[in-house]
Amino acid sequence: MERMEHTSNADLRAAADTVLARLVGDVSGTARLREDQWRAIEALVADRRRALVVQRTGWGKSAVYFVATSLLRAQGSGPTVIVSPLLALMRNQVEAAARAGIHARTINSSNTEEWEDVQDEIAAGAVDVLLVSPERLNNPDFRDQVLPRLAAATGLLVVDEAHCISDWGHDFRPDYRRLRTMLADLPPGVPVLATTATANARVTADVAEQLGTGGSSDALVLRGPLDRDSLSLGVLRLSDAAHRMAWLAEHLDELPGSGIIYTLTVAAAEEVTAFLRQRGHTVASYTGKTENADRQQAEEDLLANKVKALVATSALGMGFDKPDLGFVVHLGSPSSPIAYYQQVGRAGRGVEHAEVLLLPGKEDEAIWEYFASLAFPSEELVRRTLDILAHAEKPLSLPALEPLVELRRSRLESMLKVLDVDGAVKRVKGGWIATGQPWTYDAERYAWVARQRKAEQRAMREYASTTDCRMEFLQRQLDDEAAKPCGRCDNCAGPRFTADMSEEALDAARVDLGRAGVDVEPRRMWPTGLPAIGVDLKGRLPAGEQAAPGRALGRLSDIGWGNRLRPMLAAQAPDGPVPDDVAKAVVGVLADWAKGPGGWAGGVQDPQPRPVGVVIVASRTRPQLIHSLGARIAEVGRLPLLGAVEYTGEVYPGPRSNSAQRLKALDGALTVPPALASALAEAQGPVLLVDDYTETGWTLAVAARMLRRSGAQGVLPLVLAVQG
Known part of the structure; x- marks a missing residue:
């Protein structure tokens, strides 16, 4: 990129708008940043501050970090490092960056064969943006060999979907905690941007504290209103699963454009996909069990409107960007209003109207209870794990440790990652070791998190039954001080859908579910x-x-x-x-x-x-x-x-x-x-x-x-x- 010397804020604003125009493909050059977007960019580029941006989906958080990257690189700064949770987001971001003349590369588990080339390009100054999955931060080779050099060269650190760093939130990911190490290694004056659309006040404070974006007087916290004026929220209560499937089969074509049908389990996603196909709809399944190649194809088909809907679990969440997504339907209620807001936020980003409909089920709470059982393990299990590692003669891999501990491998790995960040264990070549550092089981915090989960479940039951504005309800759950009646949801403007369906469709659904x-x-x-x-x-x-x-x-x-x-x-x-x-x-x-x-x-x-x-x-x-x-x-x-x-x-x-x-x-x-x-x-x-x-x-x-x-x-x- 062409280097430029430090300029006045007015010149900087003009340069920022020029980059925005390239980013959004505005050949007329009339695109302008909103004031709150400019405030974030000004803090990062002119003042080299740390900022936490909590703004609704579609607000334009990616525009902030891409424009800031372009301006910082022109001033001679090192590459921007974006820690991003999903491959879908990375693919979208690489394409978006290219439109603005920004060269972006990724390092994640799906492109290991490219890592060496990417690192060579970084060393040569040819990479403007590096997208890294959080899991890489705790890979021993990456952590010990790549991360220190990367931290030393970074010109801007971006933590996308920053709510994942907080175990008070709905989507806690232990790997994100490793960011604290990278933050500590950043040279003075390197700006940091944390972004999320789904954080209430407690999560916002926790993220700010952990990322160092709230502990000093010069940090900027930008929190905007969360209302989405393109979304029309509604709830339709139907008596059982057969009625919900039959209703969807009969009314899917009435929903605008293409969209997402969320289910709570993989089995349900597969059942619903098969039934809708049988009824003549073009849909595809998207779950945690879907192969990567099939996931990418499904995403591309939805982006190109080749399918009416993806029937998905929460595996399709953060990072999927389709501005003209016309609807989001939930067959079954998520356990958290914050998670629900995040998922429905996929719709209506680039269209004037999108339908959001919840079809709650009697089985929802049993599924919530199952997922709640996967919370942080008891102190007895944690202590036993630490004792086993302390007495092991060599590092223990997950397969070697699993038989010795009463935990499934995925839950064991998640626990070890938390202990790693807390300093009690360390991941090395060959497995895990105990550090011998003292560690305290924060029973009060874990109990509080469990109580929060229960409160969130109550809130989702209330959301489904409230006669007040549904958007206002969700905004209040996210501590949005600007919450007010939306005038669009089924409670404000009247129901837009009836429970009507044909007996033929209902019989077909009963036969299918009864198989x-x-x-x-x-x-x-x-x-x-x-x-x-x-x-x-x-x-x-x-x-x-x-x-x-x-x-x-x-x-x-x-x-x-x-x-x-x-x-x-x-x-x-x-x-x-x-x-x-x-x-x-x-x-x-x-x-x-x-x-x-x-x-x-x-x-x-x-x-x-x-x-x-x-x-x-x-x-x-x-x-x-x-x-x-x-x-x-x-x-x-x-x-x-x-x-x-x-x-x-x-x-x-x-x-x-x-x-x-x-x-x-x-x-x-x-x-x-x-x-x-x-x-x-x-x-x-x-x-x-x-x-x-x-x-x-x-x-x-x-x-x-x-x-x-x-x-x-x-x-x-x-x-x-x-x-x-």
Whole structure:
């Protein structure tokens, strides 16, 4: 870029408007920054201050940092470093920067082969903007080798979606805490910009404190009104999942342009996508399980209006920028009004009118409770982890540490990242080590966060039922002092949608949601690290000891059978015989299984021999349910109920958070009674193994292994539900 000497603020403002015109493609050159955008740029470029900008989605936060970058680079500053949470945002930002003549590059997990070239370009002064994912900040090689040089050369640090740094917020990400290290290493006078659209006063104060944007008198905090005059908010209450799916199928084409349909779970996103396609709509699924290439294609198709909607989980949130997005519909309510505001803020950024509609469901709160269970672990678990690391002879990788700790890998990793930032552990080559530094479990803070989550859930229930202005309600939840009635929402201006739908569409939705049957893949490999916890198993399960692929009636997370099974299998649910509708559905699953590929009644690919009997997994919590289910299956299939795999001893091995700990709990806990072993030896064929639900899959695997060793020629697992 052409270098310029320091100029007056008037000249600087003119130069800033020129850059803005290039950024937005304004060939007439008449584009002008808004006053609040200019205030932020002036603070960064002229005064080299730190600034926190809390402004609604679509306000133009990216224009601030791109214009500031152009001006700073012209003055000879180093490259701008933008810490950005999502690849979608990075792709959009690189394209936007190019329009303004700004050369942007990225360093993230998807382009490792380019890292060396990018670093060479930075060293040569050819990179104006470097976008970095927060996860890179805690990668040992990047943290120790790249980050110090990058901090020394940085001309402007931008923390996008800065609410992620605060565990008071709805989308806390521990990797963001590593920014404090980078901030400490910045040379004096390097400006810092933190931006977010979704922060209430408490989160704003926390972010300001952590980023050093609120602790000094010269810091600038710009907080604007959050009303979006293009959004028309509404809530439509429908009686069940079938009515919601049927309504959407019949009214989707009435919604303006193209948009996003949010669901709370991956299973629901896949169900809704399949049904809408069946009803003739062009939609695509977008979840955390979607492959990166498929995600990018889905984003491009929505940007080009090749699809009517993406049916998405929260995986499609921050960073997706489509100015003409015409609607956002939620099938199920998010647990936080701040998260809801963020997601609906994707719509109406570049159009005069966009529809925002919430279709709450009865299953919402059960899903909220599940996600709430993934909060920061108890002090006992944290201390145990620190003790294990302290006594380890070498760094422990996540796979090596997981069997020793009662946590799933994703939750364990998140906890370690928090401990890393707190200085109690450190990530090094080969894994994690304890630093020996004292660490305090902030029980008061974690309890406060948990109470906040509950308060947010109450607020979302209130949002759905309020008769007051819905936009004003959301603004007040984000502590917006400018909140006032919007005049556009269904409570201000009257409902824009009715609950009308055809019986044909409703019947189709009921059939679709009532379709039973989910594959249950058997376990084939023992988890790593079992010998370290006293379980002498490793490698592959012998083929002759494995279960065959099985079936479940449904997933607990779906909106079809999941809604029926969740209350029945809840921890506090009373025990009793299997309900008739559930039993009939299970029989239907069995019939489809028998006739399908790999079945025993007409399947053409590797058919199984017909089952010769039924075995149940004994239950101390639901003995009536399991026994009656096994008996009904045996009666309908004209098979003998051969017996049960029993539990030994007094201690009942309840659920465990990860596979290794589950197997340790099961080690020696199951037995095949002599009568059952004798029956298996005489049966001469495979058996159906019946249980209530499966989560890790290891109870089925261990029971199947024991049955195979006792003479069963095959084991076909059949459960009511799959957790997840």
